[in-house]
Amino acid sequence: MKIPSRIVTTAEVEADWLSAVADLKASHWSYSKDSQIDWFHANVSANDRHILVQHGRDLVGYMHLAQRIATADGRPSHIVGLSSVVVSPTFRRMRIGAQMVAAASAEIAAAGTCCWGLLQCSLPLVGFYAHHNWSVFTGSVRCRDKSVEQPFVRDDCAMVFPEARLAGVLALVVDGKSF
Ligand SMILES: CC(C)(COP(=O)(O)OP(=O)(O)OC[C@H]1O[C@@H](n2cnc3c(N)ncnc32)[C@H](O)[C@@H]1OP(=O)(O)O)[C@@H](O)C(=O)NCCC(=O)NCCS
Secondary structure (H helix, E strand, O other), X not given: OOOOEEEEEOOOOOHHHHHHHHHHHHOOOOOOHHHHXXXXXXXXXXXXXXXXXXXXXXXXXXEEEEEEEXXXXXXXXXXXXXXXXXXXXXXXXXXXXXXXXXXXXXXXXXXXXXXXXXXXXXXXXHHHHHOXXXXXXXXXXXXXXXXXXXXXXXXXXXXXXXXXXXXXXXEEEEEOOOO
16 A cells, blocks of 8 residues: 655644654654653754655654764765654554655755765664665764764664765764764
8 A cells, every 4th residue: 555655844743743743653662742742842953854654634654854964084964864763553564664764765865975864773673774775884873962972873773875975984973962
C-alpha cells in the first residue's frame, strides 16, 4: 500500500499535528505525550522540517529532519539529521519507513556537496538504512552544545549519507545537542 507522505516546516506542524506526533512517538519511546510536546518546543528549530505520513485522519509515520551546522575534519557543512523516525505499530512492514528514508535521502542528495545526512541507530536497524545507501561512520562524531562537547551516539552507531561526501573524513562535530 502506498500512503502519501509530505515534508512540512516546523510552523506547519500545528497543535493537532503536534499532538499526533507526540502520540506516535509515545507509542515507541517511553516518554509521556506531554514530555514529547515539551521536547519538541525545546529542541525543534523553526528551520527544521518534518515528514508526515497520513492515512485518513491518522498520522501513521513521522520523521524529524533537523537542520544543523557541522564540521567534517574542520570543514564547515550543512547537515540534515534524521531523528524520531517512527511508524505506527499497526502500519509497520508496509514500507512507510522506507518511503520516509527515501524522501529524506533524495533531499540530501539533491542539496550541494557541502550537505550530508547523519543519524544514529541501533545495530539491528543498520540494514534498514543501508538499503537507502546510508553508511556506518567509523570515525568520531561529537556534538558541541554551548562549548561543551559530548559523544553524538547514545545508540550503537552513527550513519551518514552520502558516504562519498565524507570520503577520508575522520571527525565530525555537530553544533548543538545530539538528536
Ligand atoms: C524502524 C521503523 C521506522 C521501520 O518502519 P517500517 O515502515 O516498519 O519499515 P519498512 O516496511 O519500510 O521496512 C523496509 C525494510 O526494512 C527492514 N526493517 C524494517 N523494520 C526493521 C527493524 N525494526 N529492524 C530491522 N530491519 C527492519 C526490513 O528489511 C524491511 O523489509 P521487509 O519488508 O522485507 O521486511 C519501524 O519499525 C518503527 O517505527 N520502529 C520503532 C521506532 C524505531 O526504532 N525507530 C528507528 C530509530 S533509529
